Amino acid sequence: MFLKLESVTKEYQTQRRFRSSSITAVDTVSLNIKKGERIGLVGESGSGKSTLAKLITKFESITKGEIFINGYSVHNGDLSELELYKKVQLVFQDSSFSLSPRMPVKALIEEPLRNFFKLNKEEREKKCFSLIQKVGLDETFLERYPGELSGGQKQRVCIARAIAVEPELIIFDESLASLDQPAQMSIIHMLLDLQKEKGLAYLFITHDLASAKKLCEGIAVMYKGKIVEVVKDWKTDPFTHPYAKLLFHKNEVKTIFL
């Protein structure tokens, strides 16, 4: 098993007018993702999806439970930050804040290549060309600066940077939500091709079940901090939990009327 979540809980402490209370954002969640598996994580706003992504990538500390990558504990210090970063990449809804405005796209894509691989200048340039093409942009974009790109183009550069690391898992947290339908579809096709080529695993977080179904075979449904249902193949396995059924039904109705 590549990723294993065992009874993961995250509580946030809040302070209001001298009174402290806690919010359970993620509540005893267990989930497994195999190498090369594509899992959609769906659920309404506030159900704990982003918190779960932050726990897997150690952006947040865990309250209870444990997360394992290839059998190594993420929160108990078995993996260094660098090892974790090399294995798991996280792409946010608006990752453009991570793009330095003073660096051209080429330098931005070269950065992870320099950090993780021993390549000479020529090999690095070749890799940059191939990565920019993989995300559906042509090589002229390599000379541009982030400020000269549209939102969708910036997202593609962020995805190219994530792929450059050659991770085993990419977590997309509403990463395509700000893109129009054709741009979303073209990135989804690119991700499917890439998955076939490299055997990457994806955790695709969204509140839109329809887009999760386009990219993923498995769907995990989150509701009020808990994973209430996991179907390993949504084409054949029925949803049984009432909230998951409602979500699935809403999606069917939306598809019929579109």
Ligand SMILES: Nc1ncnc2c1ncn2[C@@H]1O[C@H](COP(=O)(O)OP(=O)(O)OP(=O)(O)O)[C@@H](O)[C@H]1O
């Ligand atoms: N830093 C924080 N401090 C306190 N509460 C938080 C914090 N971050 C998230 N929460 C709370 O945890 C719960 C889960 O939030 P989270 O962002 O994980 O939900 P989500 O499913 O990703 O929602 P969305 O789809 O709207 O992004 C929410 O009730 C939220 O208000």
